[in-house]
Amino acid sequence: METIQKRRLDSEHFGDEDRHYFVDLMEAKNKKPYLQITRSDTKEPGQYDRSTIILFERDFEFFVEAVAMILRRYSYGEH
Numbered sequence: 001m002e003t004i005q006k007r008r009l010d011s012e013h014f015g016d017e018d019r020h021y022f023v024d025l026m027e028a029k030n031k032k033p034y035l036q037i038t039r040s041d042t043k044e045p046g047q048y049d050r051s052t053i054i055l056f057e058r059d060f061e062f063f064v065e066a067v068a069m070i071l072r073r074y075s076y077g078e079h
Helices: 057-075
Strands: 007-015 019-027 033-044 047-056
Touching: 033 057, 047 057
Parallel strands: none
Antiparallel strands: 007 019, 019 033, 033 047
16 A cells, blocks of 8 residues: 655644644645645544545635635625
């Protein structure tokens, strides 16, 4: 079985004692970047429930634009 190699280029995280978010810029085997966003919820001591989404480089601009539009509408009370 082939091992998947991942290379973390940059990382940020935030959260509280029960919920953590990790935003990682990763490099794929083909040397192209992708964004991996993971949410980790503490269920019991030592047990976590994790969810991850992956955005490929071609979708970065659309993702940033969508988040900016939502936050802009929210900040101006247009929601």
